Amino acid sequence: MFKKFTREESVTALNQAKSSVARAIKTKIAEQFPYLEDNGILDQLMPKKMPIYVAKCAGHIGLVVVDNQPLFFNNRDGVYFPTLRLLMRYPLMMPRLRVDRGAIKFVLSGANIMCPGLTSEGATMHNELGEGAPVAIYAEGKEHGLALGMTAMSTADMRDTNKGVGVETLHYLNDGLWKITHVE
Structure with missing residues (x-):
C-alpha cells in the first residue's frame, strides 16, 4: 500500500477536520483500540485543543495527522491502523502475530505473510482472530513490530490449511509511510 508513497506525490490534500469529524474519528479509533482509551493514551495523542488534520492521499488512503505527525491511516473510510512509529510506542495496542526468522526479509520488502511463516517453529499466533x-506483525527474536496488516483468513484456518496468504501486508518498516515523519 505504501511501497512508493511520498509526501510530495501521494498527499493530495491536507485539511483540518471539523470538530464533529474529529470527534467521530477519535471515537472510531477508541472503539478499535480500547487499550489506548482505557489507559488515557488517546487523550494524550489527540488532545481536545489540538487540531486534527486529515490528509487525503492517492489510492483512497486517509492519514490522521496531529501536530504534523501521521498517527493513523485507513483505506476508503474503513478500519484505522496505527503507523508503525505509533505501534512502537504502544506495542500492546493491537493483536499480534509473530513470523519466523525466514519470513523477515520478505516482510521487509512488502510481501504478504504466508501461512507457513506464521505456523512454523519460531512463529506464534498470540491472539485468536477472525x-x-x-x-x-512481529518477528522471531525482535522486540518491535515490523509490519501491519489485515488477516486474509482466521488464525484457525491458517493452522488448518497452512498454505496461501495469511496476512495482507499494508504498512512495513522502511516503506513510504515510515519515511514520512512530518506532514505539513
Missing part, C-alpha cells in the same frame, strides 16, 4: 482483523 478474517479481516487488523494485526501487528
Whole structure:
C-alpha cells in the first residue's frame, strides 16, 4: 500500500477536520483500540485543543495527522491502523502475530505473510482472530513490530490449511509511510 508513497506525490490534500469529524474519528479509533482509551493514551495523542488534520492521499488512503505527525491511516473510510512509529510506542495496542526468522526479509520488502511463516517453529499466533482483523506483525527474536496488516483468513484456518496468504501486508518498516515523519 505504501511501497512508493511520498509526501510530495501521494498527499493530495491536507485539511483540518471539523470538530464533529474529529470527534467521530477519535471515537472510531477508541472503539478499535480500547487499550489506548482505557489507559488515557488517546487523550494524550489527540488532545481536545489540538487540531486534527486529515490528509487525503492517492489510492483512497486517509492519514490522521496531529501536530504534523501521521498517527493513523485507513483505506476508503474503513478500519484505522496505527503507523508503525505509533505501534512502537504502544506495542500492546493491537493483536499480534509473530513470523519466523525466514519470513523477515520478505516482510521487509512488502510481501504478504504466508501461512507457513506464521505456523512454523519460531512463529506464534498470540491472539485468536477472525478474517479481516487488523494485526501487528512481529518477528522471531525482535522486540518491535515490523509490519501491519489485515488477516486474509482466521488464525484457525491458517493452522488448518497452512498454505496461501495469511496476512495482507499494508504498512512495513522502511516503506513510504515510515519515511514520512512530518506532514505539513
